[in-house]
Amino acid sequence: MPDRYRLIYSQDFGASQAIRDFEITDDNAWKITDDKAGNSLELFGKSNYELHVRLSFNIALLKNVGLGDL
Numbered sequence: 001m002p003d004r005y006r007l008i009y010s011q012d013f014g015a016s017q018a019i020r021d022f023e024i025t026d027d028n029a030w031k032i033t034d035d036k037a038g039n040s041l042e043l044f045g046k047s048n049y050e051l052h053v054r055l056s057f058n059i060a061l062l063k064n065v066g067l068g069d070l
Contacts, residue, residue: 009065013039022060025049
């Protein structure tokens, strides 16, 4: 990581509750997967929600982390 950057958030998805860090469109479309590369948040289906504006079908936004310019 470049010197002028600092780490704000890190996640290894080692615990099932790690998914709670994200606001997701459909709980049934996302899961934590463990494979030989390690744990990850996996999208495995289309979210079942009604679009009010044209957006992506699947959304996972990080909650409770403030980002911005220094």
